[in-house]
Amino acid sequence: MNELLLAAAGLIVLAVGIGLARILYGSDDVGRLMAVQLLGTGGIAALLLIAYATDVPGVEDVALGLALLAAFATVAFVNLLDAQQGDTEA
Numbered sequence: 001m002n003e004l005l006l007a008a009a010g011l012i013v014l015a016v017g018i019g020l021a022r023i024l025y026g027s028d029d030v031g032r033l034m035a036v037q038l039l040g041t042g043g044i045a046a047l048l049l050i051a052y053a054t055d056v057p058g059v060e061d062v063a064l065g066l067a068l069l070a071a072f073a074t075v076a077f078v079n080l081l082d083a084q085q086g087d088t089e090a
Contacts (some may be wrong), residue, residue, distance in 0.1 A: 005053035009046040016042035029081050036077050040070020 019038040027031050027033040051059035 002053040005049050008064040009049040009053070012042050012049070016046070033074070033081070034078060036074055037070075040066065040073065044070070 001085050016039055019035040019042065022035040023032050023039070026035065047059055047063035048064065050056075051063065
């Protein structure tokens with residue numbers, strides 16, 4: 001069962017890697033914003049699967065910290081997009 005969970009975590013990390021490529025080389029802003037959300041959500045999911053499969057203490061705390069950082073990263077990315085469009089009221 002642990003091998004299955006680790007394999008699922010590996011697939012999620014692969015999807016996150018594809019999303020990272022979308023952030024770096026994407027052309028439209030909406031797709032890049034969704035890739036930022038995927039980066040946070042996929043990272044959290046992979047960490048939680050790894051924590052459950054390996055019983056390593058503290059990995060759940062790292063996942064919670066990543067959840068907080070992902071929310072702030074999304075807000076920062078939206079503010080960056082607004083600034084690039086000339087809308088400085090955000």
